[in-house]
Amino acid sequence: MRCNIEAMFTDIDAKNVQGFLSNLADNVVFQFANATPMKGKREVEQGVTDFYASIAGLNHEMTGKWEIDETTVLRFRTVYTRHDGGAIEVPCSVILHHAEDGRIDDYRIYTDLSPVFAPQTH
Template identity: 45%
Template sequence: MNHELTGMFESVDRMSVEGFLSYLTDDVVFRFGNSPEVVGKEGVRAAIESFFTQIASLEHILQGVWSEANTTIMRFDTYYTQHDGTIINVPCCVVVHFNASRLINDYRIHIDISPLFSSASAGNVIQASA
């Protein structure tokens, strides 16, 4: 994974909204799972801040990366820690497109986060709360 993306995911895993936003263009198009597209940094800020209130922490473990021209595809295992301490593993794929200044102007997260909010997520639970 290139330097820009390594730093970006370190910011995400620290739940640093400002750090994450610094990698995006002002008019970025962002889509998380099956949620509607959000256009612009301020819309992304609101969406990410809202999502971060629903979890205690997260960690991305890179499983693969592919790049072609200005597009990079990454496959992750993402570990979400809920507020009660339960850790849920959810696989995801992220597709980003860079502009000429190497800022991301299109960001797509392909993920099903329903196990994070479902009592039927036993197959995804890594560590249950005590």
């Protein structure tokens, strides 16, 4: 049985690190955009915690979902709220591979976050 993807993204949007981690296999490989892949839940926990500290909030609107064997491909409109209160929308795709027990053992996020962290223009 695969993890509940919609519930996982509810945890992600709530910045619930432990809820998110419960969906991951212990040996997960997690890559966010062009960052170096993180290996194992401990590295992912630290990386996600650090990322959450860099933004005020986020919200994913799923616009596509495809499941093929052990792989799930997702498409989102994601709105990031900056600490200055600005909101930036960016497209995002996620590719997940599910282990035999249903938890995610490979998690890849494809997006460009540069607008989120760029200086605000007036």
